[in-house]
Amino acid sequence: xxxxxxxxxxxxxxxxxxxxxxxxxxxxxxxxxxxxxxxxxxxxxxxxxxxxxxxxxxxxxxxxxxxxxxxxxxxxxxxxxxxxxxxxxxxxxxxxxxxxxxxxxxxxxxxxxxxxxxxxxxxxxxxxxxxxxxxxxxxxxxxxxxxxxxxxxxxxxxxxxxxxxxxxxxxxxxxxxxxxxxxxxxxxxxxxxxxxxxxxxxxxxxxxxxxxxxxxxxxxxxxxxxxxxxxxxxxxxxxxxxxxxxxxxxxxxxxxxxxxxxxxxxxxxxxxxxxxxxxxxxxxxxxxxxxxxxxxxxxxxxxxxxxxxxxxxxxxxxxxxxxxxxxxxxxxxxxxxxxxxxxxxxxxxxxxxxxxxxxxxxxxxxxxxxxxxxxxxxxxx
Amino acid sequence: xxxxxxxxxxxxxxxxxxxxxxxxxxxxxxxxxxxxxxxxxxxxxxxxxxxxxxxxxxxxxxxxxxxxxxxxxxxxxxxxxxxxxxxxxxxxxxxxxxxxxxxxxxxxxxxxxxxxxxxxxxxxxxxxxxxxxxxxxxxxxxxxxxxxxxxxxxxxxxxxxxxxxxxxxxxxxxxxxxxxxxxxxxxxxxxxxxxxxxxxxxxxxxxxxxxxxxxxxxxxxxxxxxxxxxxxxxxxxxxxxxxxxxxxxxxxxxxxxxxxxxxxxxxxxxxxxxxxxxxxxxxxxxxxxxxxxxxxxxxxxxxxxxxxxxxxxxxxxxxxxxxxxxxxxxxxxxxxxxxxxxxxxxxxxxxxxxxxxxxxxxxxxxxxxxxxxxxxxxxxx
Numbered sequence: 034x035x036x037x038x039x040x041x042x043x044x045x046x047x048x049x050x051x052x053x054x055x056x057x058x059x060x061x062x063x064x065x066x067x068x069x070x071x072x073x074x075x076x077x078x079x080x081x082x083x084x085x086x087x088x089x090x091x092x093x094x095x096x097x098x099x100x101x102x103x104x105x106x107x108x109x110x111x112x113x114x115x116x117x118x119x120x121x122x123x124x125x126x127x128x129x130x131x132x133x134x135x136x137x138x139x140x141x142x143x144x145x146x147x148x149x150x151x152x153x154x155x156x157x158x159x160x161x162x163x164x165x166x167x168x169x170x171x172x173x174x175x176x177x178x179x180x181x182x183x184x185x186x187x188x189x190x191x192x193x194x195x196x197x198x199x200x201x202x203x204x205x206x207x208x209x210x211x212x213x214x215x216x217x218x219x220x221x222x223x224x225x226x227x228x229x230x231x232x233x234x235x236x237x238x239x240x241x242x243x244x245x246x247x248x249x250x251x252x253x254x255x256x257x258x259x260x261x262x263x264x265x266x267x268x269x270x271x272x273x274x275x276x277x278x279x280x281x282x283x284x285x286x287x288x289x290x291x292x293x294x295x296x297x298x299x300x301x302x303x304x305x306x307x308x309x310x311x312x313x314x315x316x317x318x319x320x321x322x323x324x325x326x327x328x329x330x331x332x333x334x335x336x337x338x339x340x341x342x343x344x345x346x347x348x349x350x351x352x353x354x355x356x357x358x359x360x361x362x363x364x365x366x367x368x369x370x371x372x373x374x375x376x377x378x379x380x381x382x383x384x385x386x387x388x389x390x391x392x393x394x395x396x397x398x399x400x401x402x403x404x405x406x407x408x409x410x411x412x413x414x
Numbered sequence: 415x416x417x418x419x420x421x422x423x424x425x426x427x428x429x430x431x432x433x434x435x436x437x438x439x440x441x442x443x444x445x446x447x448x449x450x451x452x453x454x455x456x457x458x459x460x461x462x463x464x465x466x467x468x469x470x471x472x473x474x475x476x477x478x479x480x481x482x483x484x485x486x487x488x489x490x491x492x493x494x495x496x497x498x499x500x501x502x503x504x505x506x507x508x509x510x511x512x513x514x515x516x517x518x519x520x521x522x523x524x525x526x527x528x529x530x531x532x533x534x535x536x537x538x539x540x541x542x543x544x545x546x547x548x549x550x551x552x553x554x555x556x557x558x559x560x561x562x563x564x565x566x567x568x569x570x571x572x573x574x575x576x577x578x579x580x581x582x583x584x585x586x587x588x589x590x591x592x593x594x595x596x597x598x599x600x601x602x603x604x605x606x607x608x609x610x611x612x613x614x615x616x617x618x619x620x621x622x623x624x625x626x627x628x629x630x631x632x633x634x635x636x637x638x639x640x641x642x643x644x645x646x647x648x649x650x651x652x653x654x655x656x657x658x659x660x661x662x663x664x665x666x667x668x669x670x671x672x673x674x675x676x677x678x679x680x681x682x683x684x685x686x687x688x689x690x691x692x693x694x695x696x697x698x699x700x701x702x703x704x705x706x707x708x709x710x711x712x713x714x715x716x717x718x719x720x721x722x723x724x725x726x727x728x729x730x731x732x733x734x735x736x737x738x739x740x741x742x743x744x745x746x747x748x749x750x751x752x753x754x755x756x757x758x759x760x761x762x763x764x765x766x767x768x769x770x771x772x773x774x775x776x777x778x779x780x781x782x783x784x785x786x787x788x789x790x791x792x793x794x795x
Contacts (some may be wrong), residue, residue, distance in 0.1 A: 055546070087469045087494075093541035094496040097652040097775035101544075106668070108647040109776070110502040113468075113492045115475040121491040125506050131513035160474040163482075165436070266459075266489035271478040287487070394478035395490070 034131050037257035038401070039248040040069025041370035042141075046243035046358035047212040054086055054145040058099055061244035061363075062141045065370075069248040070256060073102070076248070077135040079109035082122035082142030083362035085157045089145060099141060107139075115161030116311060117390030118142060119245070119365025120397025124266050130251045137252065142367075143244035144360035154240050158361070161391040166272045173237055173312065175273060175392040177229035180314035182279040184231065187329030189317065191231065195222035196336040197313040198235045198355055204341070205352025208371070212241050212358030236313040241358030245367035259373045260407050263298065263400035265291030271394045280329075284396035285322035285387065292385070292398040293324075300324035303400070304381040305347040307368035309389035310354050319387050320348065323398070350375060364388060365397060372401055382406035415512050418638035419782070420629040421450025422751035423522075427624035427739035428593040435467055435526040439480055442625035442744075443522045446751075450629040451637060454483070457629070458516040460490035463503035463523030464743035466538045470526060480522060488520075496542030497692060498771030499523060500626070500746025501778025505647050511632045518633065523748075524625035525741035535621050539742070542772040547653040554618055554693070556654060556773040558610035561695035563660040565612065568710030570698065572612065576603035577717040578694035579616045579736055585722070586733025589752070593622050593739030617694040622739030626748035640754045641788050644679065644781035646672030652775045661710075665777035666703035666768065673766070673779040674705075681705035684781070685762040686728040688749035690770035691735050700768050701729065704779070731756060745769060746778060753782055763787035 042064025044057050066073060079099050087093040096109030112122040119142040126140045146154050155171050162170055183189045199219055205211040217235055225235040267287025270276055293299060300323060310316035320331035334340060340348035351357045351371040354364060365388030372384040383406055386399045423445025425438050447454060460480050468474040477490030493503040500523040507521045527535050536552050543551055564570045580600055586592040598616055606616040648668025651657055674680060681704060691697035701712035706727060715721060721729035732738045732752040735745060746769030753765040764787055767780045
């Protein structure tokens with residue numbers, strides 16, 4: 034069975050103090066359904082991605098909240114896997130499509146993070162780690178440990194980390210929904226405030242309000258121009274202490290292996306990727322674990338411009354989590370929505386998304402292709 | 415494709431102050447895998463049901479927590495739909511089995527509710543309602559409104575509500591994992607402390623710690639004696655104010671319609687049911703909406719013994735949420751696990767489970783049958 038992306042919807046990402054979580058979910062959902070040229074009544078089921086609304090504002094049962102707007106009350110559920118909630122909601126929706134249970138479903142993710150203090154938000158996000166084994170850890174701290182290991186093992190430099198942030202902020206200028214439209218120099222990133230050594234403020238993705246939605250369908254029509262040709266879901270231990278390696282993310286490798294195998298493609302076939310750059314080091318790990326660069330080589334490649342336009346592949350054309358923002362439940366869905374937009378604009382024909390939960394315990398990879406490219410590939414086989 | 419229940423695991427339900435959420439998840443998971451005569455390495459994916467651990471104790475990302483115990487790190491995600499989280503996790507797992515993605519999966523649900531005060535737990539649970547539209551409401555209050563409507567429309571009596579509680583507490587004596595092993599009289603229930611008129615303390619399910627797990631498989635072996643022959647997932651508006659009716663739960667009707675249609679059965683074919691009696695009125699609504707009794711007749715039927723052994727069907731043989739306890743994320747899975755046990759013991763051959771989220775916004779219905787009964791039915795067609 035084939036799965037197509039029939040519609041996409043994105044809200045602005047940022048500090049949206051005049052919007053509620055429900056406003057954001059509704060805006061993205063309506064936009065995706067309209068973009069698909071469908072009515073609300075065409076949606077057969079709803080998958081909602083969200084991490085922390087139960088804690089941020091006390092609202093759970095978001096599946097029912099979203100379903101309530103539909104007169105026919107389609108079946109709905111919420112999926113959570115920390116920052117990979119969006120990717121996981123896509124997986125659950127795709128499983129339902131492939132089971133034949135539904136033919137057209139809505140996947141919507143949102144997070145409303147800026148109505149609480151940064152300290153409170155940091156504590157909510159710490160719930161993505163093992164709160165017993167990693168008690169008191171914050172995510173900048175956990176990723177700082179990974180950065181130190183990578184620097185030690187491969188000689189990854191401060192300047193290379195900064196190059197990730199510089200590139201993503203430059204890309205963010207193209208994304209009208211991005212939280213930041215502001216460029217930085219290598220020096221500005223390298224000298225920004227220290228958060229958890231070696232990570233500095235401009236290595237870190239921000240707290241963000243925002244939502245993203247896609248309509249997925251198994252019905253082929255002339256309008257379905259983007260196909261999901263591969264997907265994978267990998268895991269690793271929740272705690273860093275139990276990992277086999279601290280210089281790579283096993284969950285990403287497992288997810289990528291499944292997705293590439295299903296697509297029948299290899300990393301060199303990918304022209305653009307949205308990867309999970311919650312911290313600059315996370316983008317380097319992703320680029321190596323996804324097979325785009327050899328271990329230890331992603332930092333230098335980034336510094337040399339190989340991950341932007343004119344290079345080997347364009348990484349995080351949306352600005353990534355760094356510049357576009359990271360409304361946790363929305364991120365995995367926004368990656369797919371944003372790349373679908375670029376595929377429709379024929380900027381690329383084969384792309385990949387990579388969504389991570391926690392310090393790498395969950396990873397979801399999707400490979401998308403424009404239908405024209407899929408046809409050509411099939412002819413050439 | 416057929417789906418079988420290969421293994422079941424239940425922890426004790428109660429105030430388990432010496433067990434953590436992780437302890438409970440692990441105990442139920444290990445029990446289900448052992449019961450299925452499988453190894454941890456046979457589990458291809460994990461679906462975790464939980465409502466409030468992010469708020470109760472700050473731990474999210476429970477899919478990764480559970481997957482961490484497995485050396486091969488199977489894909490995992492958490493599903494939430496308030497008190498229907500368990501039923502929804504089963505739905506997502508079954509979709510994945512039917513898609514062919516996996517053949518053997520673990521579904522485990524748990525909730526750890528008694529480490530906070532009753533006031534705090536009540537507030538967490540209120541997150542299952544619409545916290546904006548129903549601000550300040552508690553669940554006893556919302557179900558009290560439904561009870562008043564039912565009494566007004568059908569003349570449902572205090573004694574009839576009490577009969578639900580008396581029966582379920584009697585049934586609970588048979589369930590060694592039940593939170594309460596104590597019988598009550600009609601008079602004791604009717605005179606117990608008032609919580610939200612007309613609901614009294616002994617109309618309400620308790621706060622509970624506990625976990626339940628099942629191993630589902632699409633592989634038929636001699637050991638698979640229980641089959642999922644029908645399932646349904648229905649919704650209604652999150653707020654009571656938007657409902658078409660306050661004397662029935664539309665979500666239950668929608669879910670039941672799907673499940674009975676898939677099974678090719680009618681309500682009179684069901685010999686036992688675990689229904690979502692979070693409050694006594696909820697059991698009466700369930701019995702009517704599932705089609706076991708006509709609107710307004712379930713109360714008198716309960717009082718007359720039609721919903722216990724020797725009656726029309728046995729409702730809540732486990733003691734239901736009332737006596738067995740209601741560890742939210744576990745409940746929908748416990749219903750399936752407990753009835754699977756009774757099917758294996760040949761006490762019944764065709765049974766139904768009914769799991770509700772919130773004040774009826776989400777409902778999941780499963781129909782299970784012993785394989786022998788399934789065979790006979792197919793022969794007779």
